[in-house]
Amino acid sequence: MSSNVIPLSSILALPVRGDAASPAAGGCSSKSCGSSKGPGDMPAHVWEKVKDHPCYSEEAHHYFARMHVAVAPACNIQCNYCNRKYDCANESRPGVTSERLTPEMAARKVVAVANKVPQLSVLGVAGPGDSLMDWRKTFETFRLVEKQLPDIKFCISTNGLALPDHVQRILEHNIDHVTITINMVDPEVGEAIYPWVYWDGKRRKGREASRILHERQMEGLAALTARGVLVKVNSVMIPGINDQHLMEVNAMVKKHGGFLHNVLPLISDPAHGTHFGLAGQRGPTPSELKQLQDKLAGGANLMRHCRQCRADAVGMLGEDLSQDFTMDRCGDVAAYDPEPRRLYREVVERERADRREAAEAASADLAAAPAAPARLVAVCTKGGGRINLHFGHATEFQVYEVDAAGVRFVGHRKADTYCLGGYGDDDKLDGILDVLAGVEAVFVAKIGRCPKQDLARAGIAAIDAYPFDYIETAIASWYAEHLGAHARDAIA
């Protein structure tokens, strides 16, 4: 089992700052919460839907885990960035899975995971093909699972071609979250992305293919939002093909009431055997992605915490336990035990109210700080909204921006684990320094002396003064001190 799973005991042991029963959770109506962060930023019925969904709420992704079951291998379109022929257990990207499941196997696996990972709140079908082309398997999986875990949230991901035909079924299974991958709203742009779609008994090519796909996507999106289903739109950013066009896609998402817009960088490598990979089409750099995201600010709300996970991902976003839950390890599953998940939720309700209060207090402190340019900092965390991970165990860093206006989550950066078997590896540290480019400080629960010095030489302060503290509180307090005393060595 991965060390990244937060055992329930570790959360229970953490100090809670304020009164556990504090009603502050509902009280945030000011802008200090930031967009889509808490219950004060959206209608109550929407918050109820997203508060346990790690993909739809940045705040929830600190607490809750999702799993995908790969029951839907068939697809009705071909995308130039996708080739499902080459699956690999060690890769983490959409469309990849190490084993395909029947609905019955999937239901067994869900119980196995739910018994071991109390954070589990969402079951998604994200392929590896299209969840709605293979709709029989998708809905049969949900039918089997809802008998045992009536409180788990269902979620599907689709290219949208078959979506208008399944709106009724989506409502029947109480699926509140649907992701549609929309890479264009202009078939001319689509021609460079989709070589064909299979529609009405025939393979359609060229502009006709993209026109049909576009029309079906719009029809499905409108039908879902009209019925109160939350729709997230994923767009793959392909430099030179649709990068600038995604401004129009974002405007469309906003116009049609999409809940979130998630711009994903194209993953492209000849070894993946995709058309784009073989043709040398590159993906965007992190700064190109951020520039586009910044340009989209003010449009449809953006998801910035996506990890582009596998079709059989299991765990908190950013961790992958899929290899711990292969079917051969889910053989004789005990009956579902609802107690760990119930207990976990109880703890989280207290924790998140407390954290929100702490974050608001931190924002209030920051408001008094003198105006200065925003700083970027990185955080090592394994969830819970706390700085609770050793630098050497971090497989990714969460990046925050801080200034007098508050502490804002801006994204994550992947890093190979620096520390293998207790020994730091200098080559890997060089890689991590690249990953942390532009970051001024990295907040860790703990860090060794050597890497701390190496980071300092690269101009990055390793801050270990706030172990297990809330992320926002620690960053705000560091920022205030940092500004107050330039000369002081904050890492000493």
Next chain:
Amino acid sequence: MAYTIVTDECTACGACEFDCPTASIKEKDGTYVINAKTCTECDGDDPKCVELCPVEGCIIPLAA
């Protein structure tokens, strides 16, 4: 005449099974097979299984 699935190329996604007008395609031992006795090659239309298959060259005419 009939079509056949090249097992080495098949990713076993099952897309070919969806629209077969004669229900000639079935999963068998982790791959898919076409029943040559019932396959009509879609009677002169573009064969639907070939149109749906994501792998070029995976579904081909059965050698006589």
